Amino acid sequence: MIDLRLVREDPEAVRASQRLRGDAVEAVDALLHADEARRSAVSAFEALRAEQNQLGKLMPKAAGDEKAALLARTKTLAADVKAAQAAVTEAEQVLRAAQFAIANVVQDGAPGGGEDDYVVLREVGTRPEPADARDHLALGELLGAIDTERGAKVSGARFYYLTGVGALLQLGLLQLGLWQAVEAGFTPVIPPVLVKPESMEGTGFLGSHAAEVYHLPADDLYLVGTSEVPLAAYHKDEILALNGPLRYAGWSSCFRREAGSYGKDTRGIIRVHQFDKVEMFSYCPPEEAAQEHQRLLAWEEEMLGKLELAYRVIDVAAGDLGSSAARKFDCEAWLPTQNRYMEVTSTSNCTTFQARRLNTRYRDADGKPQTVATLNGTLATTRMMVALLEQHQQPDGSVRVPKALQPFVGGRDVLEPVKAGS
Protein backbone atom coordinates (compact mmCIF):
# COMPACT_ATOMS: atom_id res chain seq x y z
CA MET A 1 0.00 0.00 0.00
CA ILE A 2 1.43 3.30 -1.11
CA ASP A 3 2.31 5.98 1.46
CA LEU A 4 -0.38 8.66 1.22
CA ARG A 5 1.87 11.29 2.69
CA LEU A 6 4.40 10.72 -0.07
CA VAL A 7 1.72 11.01 -2.74
CA ARG A 8 0.58 14.31 -1.24
CA GLU A 9 4.03 15.76 -0.75
CA ASP A 10 5.72 14.55 -3.89
CA PRO A 11 3.16 13.37 -6.43
CA GLU A 12 5.68 13.89 -9.23
CA ALA A 13 7.96 11.18 -7.80
CA VAL A 14 5.05 8.75 -7.80
CA ARG A 15 4.09 9.71 -11.35
CA ALA A 16 7.69 9.13 -12.47
CA SER A 17 7.59 5.69 -10.87
CA GLN A 18 4.35 4.86 -12.63
CA ARG A 19 5.91 5.85 -15.94
CA LEU A 20 8.97 3.71 -15.29
CA ARG A 21 6.75 0.71 -14.60
CA GLY A 22 4.52 1.42 -17.58
CA ASP A 23 1.54 1.91 -15.23
CA ALA A 24 -1.18 4.56 -15.50
CA VAL A 25 -0.02 8.00 -14.41
CA GLU A 26 -3.62 9.17 -13.99
CA ALA A 27 -3.95 6.81 -11.03
CA VAL A 28 -1.93 9.31 -9.02
CA ASP A 29 -4.39 12.11 -9.64
CA ALA A 30 -7.31 9.80 -8.92
CA LEU A 31 -5.69 9.05 -5.59
CA LEU A 32 -5.14 12.72 -4.79
CA HIS A 33 -8.79 13.45 -5.53
CA ALA A 34 -9.95 10.54 -3.40
CA ASP A 35 -7.75 11.78 -0.57
CA GLU A 36 -9.19 15.27 -0.84
CA ALA A 37 -12.73 13.91 -0.88
CA ARG A 38 -12.12 11.77 2.17
CA ARG A 39 -10.64 14.62 4.15
CA SER A 40 -13.57 16.93 3.52
CA ALA A 41 -16.01 14.13 4.36
CA VAL A 42 -14.15 13.56 7.60
CA SER A 43 -14.19 17.20 8.69
CA ALA A 44 -17.90 17.47 7.90
CA PHE A 45 -18.61 14.41 9.98
CA GLU A 46 -16.42 15.53 12.86
CA ALA A 47 -18.05 18.93 13.14
CA LEU A 48 -21.45 17.27 13.46
CA ARG A 49 -20.20 14.65 15.84
CA ALA A 50 -18.56 17.26 18.06
CA GLU A 51 -21.87 19.10 18.35
CA GLN A 52 -23.66 15.86 19.13
CA ASN A 53 -21.18 15.08 21.88
CA GLN A 54 -21.55 18.57 23.35
CA LEU A 55 -25.33 18.39 23.45
CA GLY A 56 -25.16 14.88 24.79
CA LYS A 57 -23.31 16.19 27.81
CA LEU A 58 -26.09 18.66 28.58
CA MET A 59 -28.82 16.08 28.29
CA PRO A 60 -28.68 14.44 31.73
CA LYS A 61 -28.76 17.84 33.49
CA ALA A 62 -31.57 19.29 31.40
CA ALA A 63 -35.23 19.15 32.38
CA GLY A 64 -38.65 20.30 31.23
CA ASP A 65 -38.90 22.58 28.17
CA GLU A 66 -35.16 22.80 27.95
CA LYS A 67 -34.90 19.05 27.64
CA ALA A 68 -37.62 18.89 25.00
CA ALA A 69 -35.81 21.50 22.90
CA LEU A 70 -32.56 19.65 23.25
CA LEU A 71 -34.18 16.41 22.23
CA ALA A 72 -35.68 17.98 19.13
CA ARG A 73 -32.31 19.37 18.08
CA THR A 74 -30.37 16.17 18.79
CA LYS A 75 -32.88 14.07 16.95
CA THR A 76 -32.30 15.83 13.65
CA LEU A 77 -28.60 15.97 14.41
CA ALA A 78 -28.50 12.21 14.86
CA ALA A 79 -29.78 11.72 11.31
CA ASP A 80 -27.22 14.16 9.94
CA VAL A 81 -24.42 12.42 11.80
CA LYS A 82 -25.47 9.10 10.42
CA ALA A 83 -25.51 10.40 6.85
CA ALA A 84 -22.13 12.07 7.32
CA GLN A 85 -20.71 8.87 8.70
CA ALA A 86 -21.93 6.89 5.72
CA ALA A 87 -20.30 9.47 3.44
CA VAL A 88 -16.99 9.00 5.27
CA THR A 89 -17.18 5.23 4.96
CA GLU A 90 -17.80 5.51 1.26
CA ALA A 91 -15.02 8.04 0.74
CA GLU A 92 -12.66 5.74 2.63
CA GLN A 93 -13.51 2.82 0.41
CA VAL A 94 -12.89 4.88 -2.71
CA LEU A 95 -9.59 6.06 -1.27
CA ARG A 96 -8.47 2.55 -0.40
CA ALA A 97 -9.26 1.29 -3.87
CA ALA A 98 -7.29 4.19 -5.36
CA GLN A 99 -4.42 3.43 -3.02
CA PHE A 100 -4.32 -0.23 -4.02
CA ALA A 101 -4.21 0.76 -7.66
CA ILE A 102 -0.71 2.16 -7.30
CA ALA A 103 2.36 -0.04 -7.03
CA ASN A 104 5.37 0.69 -4.85
CA VAL A 105 7.58 3.59 -5.87
CA VAL A 106 10.51 2.24 -7.84
CA GLN A 107 13.87 2.77 -6.21
CA ASP A 108 16.30 5.19 -7.85
CA GLY A 109 18.67 3.32 -10.11
CA ALA A 110 16.34 0.52 -11.12
CA PRO A 111 16.13 0.14 -14.90
CA GLY A 112 12.90 1.16 -16.63
CA GLY A 113 10.96 -0.97 -19.07
CA GLY A 114 9.59 -4.51 -19.03
CA GLU A 115 10.62 -8.11 -18.63
CA ASP A 116 13.44 -7.95 -21.18
CA ASP A 117 14.89 -4.66 -20.01
CA TYR A 118 16.84 -6.02 -17.06
CA VAL A 119 20.44 -4.97 -16.57
CA VAL A 120 23.12 -7.61 -16.04
CA LEU A 121 25.16 -6.54 -13.02
CA ARG A 122 27.77 -9.29 -13.16
CA GLU A 123 28.51 -12.80 -14.32
CA VAL A 124 30.19 -15.10 -11.85
CA GLY A 125 32.03 -18.36 -12.47
CA THR A 126 32.88 -20.17 -15.67
CA ARG A 127 29.96 -21.58 -17.58
CA PRO A 128 30.53 -25.30 -17.96
CA GLU A 129 29.98 -26.69 -21.43
CA PRO A 130 29.77 -30.44 -21.00
CA ALA A 131 30.07 -32.47 -24.22
CA ASP A 132 26.89 -34.39 -25.07
CA ALA A 133 25.22 -32.76 -22.11
CA ARG A 134 22.18 -34.44 -20.59
CA ASP A 135 19.44 -32.22 -19.27
CA HIS A 136 18.42 -32.29 -15.63
CA LEU A 137 15.54 -34.68 -16.17
CA ALA A 138 17.64 -37.18 -18.09
CA LEU A 139 20.24 -36.99 -15.33
CA GLY A 140 17.59 -37.20 -12.63
CA GLU A 141 16.19 -40.36 -14.20
CA LEU A 142 19.65 -41.91 -14.57
CA LEU A 143 20.37 -41.22 -10.93
CA GLY A 144 16.98 -42.49 -9.80
CA ALA A 145 16.42 -39.01 -8.39
CA ILE A 146 13.48 -37.52 -10.28
CA ASP A 147 10.32 -39.25 -11.44
CA THR A 148 7.92 -37.00 -13.34
CA GLU A 149 5.98 -39.84 -14.97
CA ARG A 150 4.66 -41.17 -11.72
CA GLY A 151 4.21 -37.61 -10.51
CA ALA A 152 1.86 -37.06 -13.44
CA LYS A 153 0.13 -40.41 -12.89
CA VAL A 154 -0.63 -39.62 -9.27
CA SER A 155 -1.13 -35.87 -9.24
CA GLY A 156 -1.06 -34.56 -12.79
CA ALA A 157 1.22 -32.43 -14.91
CA ARG A 158 3.95 -30.43 -13.16
CA PHE A 159 4.11 -32.84 -10.23
CA TYR A 160 7.05 -35.13 -9.55
CA TYR A 161 8.59 -37.50 -7.06
CA LEU A 162 12.07 -36.98 -5.68
CA THR A 163 13.49 -40.36 -4.85
CA GLY A 164 16.77 -41.77 -3.57
CA VAL A 165 19.59 -39.27 -4.01
CA GLY A 166 17.00 -36.80 -5.36
CA ALA A 167 15.28 -36.69 -1.99
CA LEU A 168 18.64 -36.51 -0.21
CA LEU A 169 19.88 -33.80 -2.53
CA GLN A 170 16.87 -31.57 -1.94
CA LEU A 171 17.01 -31.97 1.83
CA GLY A 172 20.76 -31.34 1.75
CA LEU A 173 20.42 -28.24 -0.33
CA LEU A 174 17.78 -26.78 1.94
CA GLN A 175 19.77 -27.63 5.04
CA LEU A 176 22.91 -26.06 3.62
CA GLY A 177 20.91 -22.90 3.05
CA LEU A 178 19.19 -22.98 6.41
CA TRP A 179 22.45 -23.48 8.31
CA GLN A 180 24.07 -20.63 6.45
CA ALA A 181 21.17 -18.44 7.55
CA VAL A 182 21.34 -19.63 11.15
CA GLU A 183 25.06 -18.91 11.26
CA ALA A 184 24.37 -15.42 9.92
CA GLY A 185 21.97 -14.83 12.81
CA PHE A 186 18.62 -15.60 11.19
CA THR A 187 15.89 -17.24 13.25
CA PRO A 188 14.89 -20.44 11.48
CA VAL A 189 11.13 -20.84 11.06
CA ILE A 190 8.83 -23.57 9.82
CA PRO A 191 5.62 -21.66 9.18
CA PRO A 192 2.10 -22.78 8.35
CA VAL A 193 1.56 -23.21 4.62
CA LEU A 194 -2.19 -22.73 4.80
CA VAL A 195 -3.22 -19.18 5.56
CA LYS A 196 -6.40 -17.18 6.01
CA PRO A 197 -7.61 -14.83 3.25
CA GLU A 198 -6.55 -11.76 5.21
CA SER A 199 -2.97 -13.03 5.42
CA MET A 200 -2.84 -13.74 1.72
CA GLU A 201 -4.45 -10.41 0.97
CA GLY A 202 -2.28 -8.46 3.39
CA THR A 203 0.89 -9.64 1.74
CA GLY A 204 -0.45 -8.57 -1.64
CA PHE A 205 -0.77 -11.98 -3.25
CA LEU A 206 -4.46 -11.77 -4.01
CA GLY A 207 -3.90 -8.87 -6.37
CA SER A 208 -2.28 -9.61 -9.71
CA HIS A 209 -1.11 -13.01 -8.41
CA ALA A 210 -4.61 -14.20 -7.51
CA ALA A 211 -4.78 -16.74 -10.33
CA GLU A 212 -1.51 -18.28 -9.13
CA VAL A 213 -2.85 -19.19 -5.72
CA TYR A 214 -4.48 -22.43 -4.61
CA HIS A 215 -7.64 -21.93 -2.59
CA LEU A 216 -9.42 -24.46 -0.37
CA PRO A 217 -13.03 -23.36 -0.45
CA ALA A 218 -14.30 -25.79 2.20
CA ASP A 219 -12.21 -23.98 4.81
CA ASP A 220 -11.54 -20.70 3.02
CA LEU A 221 -7.79 -21.15 3.33
CA TYR A 222 -5.02 -20.52 0.82
CA LEU A 223 -1.89 -22.55 0.13
CA VAL A 224 1.12 -20.28 0.19
CA GLY A 225 3.28 -19.89 -2.90
CA THR A 226 6.22 -18.85 -0.72
CA SER A 227 6.95 -18.65 3.00
CA GLU A 228 7.20 -14.91 2.46
CA VAL A 229 3.44 -14.91 3.13
CA PRO A 230 3.43 -16.41 6.63
CA LEU A 231 6.70 -14.62 7.50
CA ALA A 232 5.30 -11.23 6.51
CA ALA A 233 1.97 -11.83 8.23
CA TYR A 234 3.80 -13.09 11.34
CA HIS A 235 4.08 -9.59 12.81
CA LYS A 236 0.83 -8.19 11.41
CA ASP A 237 -0.63 -5.47 13.65
CA GLU A 238 2.46 -5.41 15.84
CA ILE A 239 4.88 -2.70 16.89
CA LEU A 240 8.34 -4.26 16.88
CA ALA A 241 11.18 -3.33 19.17
CA LEU A 242 13.86 -3.31 16.50
CA ASN A 243 17.49 -3.46 17.38
CA GLY A 244 18.94 -3.74 13.91
CA PRO A 245 17.28 -5.90 11.27
CA LEU A 246 15.02 -8.71 12.45
CA ARG A 247 15.73 -11.72 10.25
CA TYR A 248 13.88 -14.95 9.69
CA ALA A 249 14.68 -17.91 7.48
CA GLY A 250 11.51 -19.79 6.59
CA TRP A 251 11.50 -23.38 5.33
CA SER A 252 8.33 -24.44 3.58
CA SER A 253 6.76 -26.20 0.72
CA CYS A 254 5.40 -23.75 -1.85
CA PHE A 255 2.35 -24.23 -4.04
CA ARG A 256 1.67 -22.47 -7.31
CA ARG A 257 -1.04 -23.04 -9.87
CA GLU A 258 1.16 -21.87 -12.73
CA ALA A 259 -1.94 -20.65 -14.50
CA GLY A 260 -1.05 -18.96 -17.76
CA SER A 261 2.28 -20.69 -18.11
CA TYR A 262 0.99 -23.54 -20.22
CA GLY A 263 3.67 -24.86 -22.50
CA LYS A 264 6.47 -23.07 -20.65
CA ASP A 265 9.20 -25.19 -19.03
CA THR A 266 7.09 -28.31 -19.30
CA ARG A 267 9.99 -30.74 -19.12
CA GLY A 268 11.43 -31.69 -15.76
CA ILE A 269 11.07 -29.77 -12.52
CA ILE A 270 11.85 -26.19 -13.54
CA ARG A 271 8.27 -25.00 -13.23
CA VAL A 272 6.16 -27.11 -10.91
CA HIS A 273 3.09 -26.86 -8.70
CA GLN A 274 4.89 -27.81 -5.53
CA PHE A 275 8.46 -27.27 -4.39
CA ASP A 276 10.45 -26.51 -1.27
CA LYS A 277 12.26 -23.34 -0.42
CA VAL A 278 14.26 -21.63 2.29
CA GLU A 279 13.37 -17.96 2.20
CA MET A 280 15.10 -15.10 3.99
CA PHE A 281 12.82 -12.42 5.37
CA SER A 282 13.97 -9.22 7.00
CA TYR A 283 12.31 -6.39 8.92
CA CYS A 284 14.32 -3.19 9.26
CA PRO A 285 14.02 0.60 9.46
CA PRO A 286 13.31 2.06 6.00
CA GLU A 287 16.57 3.97 5.87
CA GLU A 288 18.50 0.71 6.19
CA ALA A 289 16.48 -1.21 3.61
CA ALA A 290 18.74 -0.63 0.61
CA GLN A 291 21.78 -1.85 2.54
CA GLU A 292 19.88 -4.83 3.84
CA HIS A 293 18.87 -5.64 0.29
CA GLN A 294 22.53 -5.82 -0.70
CA ARG A 295 23.19 -8.12 2.25
CA LEU A 296 20.41 -10.49 1.20
CA LEU A 297 21.84 -10.55 -2.30
CA ALA A 298 25.30 -11.26 -0.88
CA TRP A 299 23.93 -14.21 1.11
CA GLU A 300 22.27 -15.58 -1.99
CA GLU A 301 25.53 -15.32 -3.89
CA GLU A 302 27.40 -16.94 -1.01
CA MET A 303 25.03 -19.89 -1.29
CA LEU A 304 25.45 -20.17 -5.06
CA GLY A 305 29.22 -19.98 -4.51
CA LYS A 306 29.03 -22.95 -2.14
CA LEU A 307 27.14 -24.84 -4.82
CA GLU A 308 29.94 -23.90 -7.26
CA LEU A 309 27.43 -22.70 -9.81
CA ALA A 310 28.04 -20.30 -12.68
CA TYR A 311 25.42 -17.57 -12.50
CA ARG A 312 24.71 -13.95 -13.24
CA VAL A 313 22.98 -11.23 -11.28
CA ILE A 314 20.35 -9.08 -12.91
CA ASP A 315 18.72 -5.85 -11.84
CA VAL A 316 15.07 -6.45 -12.71
CA ALA A 317 13.34 -3.73 -14.73
CA ALA A 318 10.60 -1.61 -13.17
CA GLY A 319 7.80 -3.10 -15.25
CA ASP A 320 8.69 -6.61 -14.10
CA LEU A 321 8.92 -5.85 -10.39
CA GLY A 322 5.61 -6.90 -8.93
CA SER A 323 3.55 -4.35 -7.08
CA SER A 324 5.23 -4.56 -3.66
CA ALA A 325 8.85 -4.37 -4.73
CA ALA A 326 10.79 -1.13 -5.16
CA ARG A 327 13.83 -3.02 -6.45
CA LYS A 328 14.55 -6.61 -7.27
CA PHE A 329 17.71 -8.58 -8.01
CA ASP A 330 17.58 -12.06 -9.46
CA CYS A 331 20.40 -14.57 -9.58
CA GLU A 332 20.21 -16.77 -12.64
CA ALA A 333 22.17 -19.98 -12.94
CA TRP A 334 23.55 -21.18 -16.24
CA LEU A 335 21.69 -24.01 -17.91
CA PRO A 336 24.07 -25.70 -20.39
CA THR A 337 21.43 -27.77 -22.20
CA GLN A 338 19.25 -24.76 -22.90
CA ASN A 339 22.06 -22.35 -23.49
CA ARG A 340 20.43 -19.83 -21.21
CA TYR A 341 20.26 -18.52 -17.69
CA MET A 342 17.45 -19.60 -15.36
CA GLU A 343 16.23 -17.71 -12.30
CA VAL A 344 17.20 -19.51 -9.10
CA THR A 345 16.94 -16.73 -6.52
CA SER A 346 15.11 -13.45 -6.27
CA THR A 347 15.41 -10.76 -3.64
CA SER A 348 13.00 -7.85 -3.30
CA ASN A 349 13.09 -4.69 -1.28
CA CYS A 350 9.45 -3.91 -0.49
CA THR A 351 10.36 -0.81 1.56
CA THR A 352 7.30 0.08 3.68
CA PHE A 353 4.80 -0.92 1.02
CA GLN A 354 4.00 -4.41 2.28
CA ALA A 355 4.24 -3.54 5.98
CA ARG A 356 1.84 -0.62 5.65
CA ARG A 357 -1.00 -2.87 4.57
CA LEU A 358 -0.11 -5.41 7.26
CA ASN A 359 0.18 -2.63 9.84
CA THR A 360 3.60 -3.74 11.02
CA ARG A 361 5.55 -0.96 12.69
CA TYR A 362 8.60 -0.33 14.84
CA ARG A 363 9.60 2.40 17.27
CA ASP A 364 12.08 4.92 15.93
CA ALA A 365 14.76 6.68 17.99
CA ASP A 366 12.10 9.00 19.46
CA GLY A 367 9.90 6.08 20.43
CA LYS A 368 7.35 6.96 17.76
CA PRO A 369 5.73 4.13 15.81
CA GLN A 370 6.76 4.07 12.15
CA THR A 371 6.09 1.61 9.36
CA VAL A 372 8.93 -0.91 8.94
CA ALA A 373 10.54 -1.96 5.71
CA THR A 374 10.36 -5.60 4.66
CA LEU A 375 12.66 -7.53 2.35
CA ASN A 376 12.81 -11.08 1.15
CA GLY A 377 15.16 -13.30 -0.78
CA THR A 378 15.58 -16.93 -1.84
CA LEU A 379 18.30 -18.90 -0.15
CA ALA A 380 17.70 -22.43 -1.34
CA THR A 381 15.06 -24.00 -3.53
CA THR A 382 14.20 -27.18 -5.39
CA ARG A 383 14.94 -25.47 -8.66
CA MET A 384 18.61 -25.14 -7.76
CA MET A 385 18.85 -28.90 -8.27
CA VAL A 386 18.24 -28.33 -11.96
CA ALA A 387 21.34 -26.17 -12.32
CA LEU A 388 23.34 -28.32 -9.96
CA LEU A 389 22.69 -31.51 -11.94
CA GLU A 390 23.35 -29.91 -15.28
CA GLN A 391 26.45 -27.93 -14.36
CA HIS A 392 28.16 -30.70 -12.38
CA GLN A 393 27.37 -33.60 -14.66
CA GLN A 394 30.14 -35.87 -15.89
CA PRO A 395 30.31 -37.79 -19.18
CA ASP A 396 29.17 -41.07 -17.62
CA GLY A 397 26.01 -39.47 -16.26
CA SER A 398 27.27 -39.14 -12.71
CA VAL A 399 27.10 -35.81 -10.93
CA ARG A 400 29.77 -34.21 -8.80
CA VAL A 401 28.65 -32.92 -5.39
CA PRO A 402 30.18 -29.58 -4.41
CA LYS A 403 32.28 -29.79 -1.26
CA ALA A 404 30.07 -27.61 0.91
CA LEU A 405 27.06 -29.76 0.13
CA GLN A 406 28.71 -33.12 0.78
CA PRO A 407 28.15 -33.19 4.55
CA PHE A 408 24.45 -32.69 3.92
CA VAL A 409 24.11 -35.64 1.53
CA GLY A 410 25.71 -38.27 3.71
CA GLY A 411 29.27 -37.44 2.68
CA ARG A 412 28.76 -38.40 -0.98
CA ASP A 413 31.11 -36.61 -3.38
CA VAL A 414 29.58 -38.08 -6.52
CA LEU A 415 26.04 -39.18 -7.34
CA GLU A 416 26.20 -42.34 -9.45
CA PRO A 417 23.66 -43.62 -11.98
CA VAL A 418 21.55 -46.46 -10.67
CA LYS A 419 21.00 -49.71 -12.58
CA ALA A 420 18.10 -49.75 -14.97
CA GLY A 421 14.90 -51.63 -14.18
CA SER A 422 14.21 -50.39 -10.69
Add this chain to the structure above:
RNA sequence: GGAGGGUUCGCCUAGUGGCCGAUGGCGGCGGUCUUGAAAACCGCUAAGGCAGCGAUGUCUUCGUGGGUUCGAAUCCCACACCCUCCGCCA
Protein backbone atom coordinates in the same frame (compact mmCIF):
# COMPACT_ATOMS: atom_id res chain seq x y z
C1' G B 1 -20.52 -32.65 14.20
C1' G B 2 -23.08 -31.28 19.34
C1' A B 3 -23.14 -28.27 24.08
C1' G B 4 -21.29 -24.37 26.96
C1' G B 5 -17.67 -20.19 28.15
C1' G B 6 -14.91 -16.15 26.38
C1' U B 7 -12.68 -11.74 23.19
C1' U B 8 -11.46 -4.36 27.09
C1' C B 9 -4.99 0.02 26.45
C1' G B 10 2.39 -4.79 26.27
C1' C B 11 0.20 -8.80 30.01
C1' C B 12 -3.73 -9.70 33.66
C1' U B 13 -8.21 -7.28 35.16
C1' A B 14 -12.80 -3.67 36.64
C1' G B 15 -16.75 -2.01 34.22
C1' U B 16 -25.08 -3.73 32.69
C1' G B 17 -27.14 3.13 28.93
C1' G B 18 -24.72 9.71 29.89
C1' C B 19 -20.19 10.98 35.81
C1' C B 20 -16.08 5.79 30.64
C1' G B 21 -10.93 6.62 26.35
C1' A B 22 -12.35 3.56 30.00
C1' U B 23 -10.64 0.84 36.89
C1' G B 24 -6.83 -1.66 39.48
C1' G B 25 -2.38 -4.70 39.37
C1' C B 26 2.06 -6.32 36.72
C1' G B 27 5.70 -4.82 33.43
C1' G B 28 8.30 -0.43 31.32
C1' C B 29 10.21 4.77 31.80
C1' G B 30 11.48 9.08 34.94
C1' G B 31 12.14 11.00 39.94
C1' U B 32 12.81 11.12 45.64
C1' C B 33 15.81 8.45 49.14
C1' U B 34 20.88 5.67 49.01
C1' U B 35 28.18 5.50 48.50
C1' G B 36 25.72 2.05 44.95
C1' A B 37 21.71 -1.28 44.58
C1' A B 38 17.18 -3.26 46.53
C1' A B 39 12.83 -1.82 49.08
C1' A B 40 9.44 2.11 49.82
C1' C B 41 7.14 6.39 47.88
C1' C B 42 5.74 9.98 43.73
C1' G B 43 4.81 10.79 38.56
C1' C B 44 4.40 9.16 33.43
C1' U B 45 3.04 4.98 30.25
C1' A B 46 -2.49 2.77 23.65
C1' A B 47 -2.81 3.66 18.49
C1' G B 48 -4.59 6.39 14.52
C1' G B 49 -7.14 10.43 11.46
C1' C B 50 -8.07 15.70 10.77
C1' A B 51 -6.90 21.16 11.71
C1' G B 52 -2.52 24.09 13.25
C1' C B 53 4.39 26.52 12.36
C1' G B 54 3.52 25.19 17.31
C1' A B 55 1.27 24.99 22.34
C1' U B 56 -2.95 22.52 21.47
C1' G B 57 -7.84 21.26 19.82
C1' U B 58 -11.02 17.71 17.81
C1' C B 59 -12.65 12.99 16.09
C1' U B 60 -12.22 7.52 15.82
C1' U B 61 -11.06 2.82 18.04
C1' C B 62 -13.47 -1.83 24.19
C1' G B 63 -13.01 -8.95 18.33
C1' U B 64 -15.70 -7.52 13.23
C1' G B 65 -20.17 -5.76 10.82
C1' G B 66 -25.10 -4.08 11.41
C1' G B 67 -29.33 -2.43 14.63
C1' U B 68 -32.01 0.09 18.93
C1' U B 69 -31.31 5.13 21.28
C1' C B 70 -30.86 12.16 21.62
C1' G B 71 -26.61 9.12 23.62
C1' A B 72 -23.69 2.16 23.53
C1' A B 73 -17.70 -1.11 26.21
C1' U B 74 -22.67 -1.66 28.42
C1' C B 75 -29.07 -3.58 25.11
C1' C B 76 -30.41 -6.60 20.28
C1' C B 77 -28.85 -9.41 15.66
C1' A B 78 -25.18 -11.69 12.49
C1' C B 79 -20.23 -13.22 11.76
C1' A B 80 -15.03 -14.30 13.06
C1' C B 81 -11.55 -16.13 16.39
C1' C B 82 -10.09 -18.56 21.07
C1' C B 83 -11.05 -22.00 25.22
C1' U B 84 -13.61 -26.26 27.74
C1' C B 85 -16.52 -30.72 27.51
C1' C B 86 -18.82 -34.73 24.43
C1' G B 87 -18.70 -37.49 19.85
C1' C B 88 -15.70 -39.01 15.58
C1' C B 89 -10.80 -39.81 13.52
C1' A B 90 -5.42 -40.31 13.78
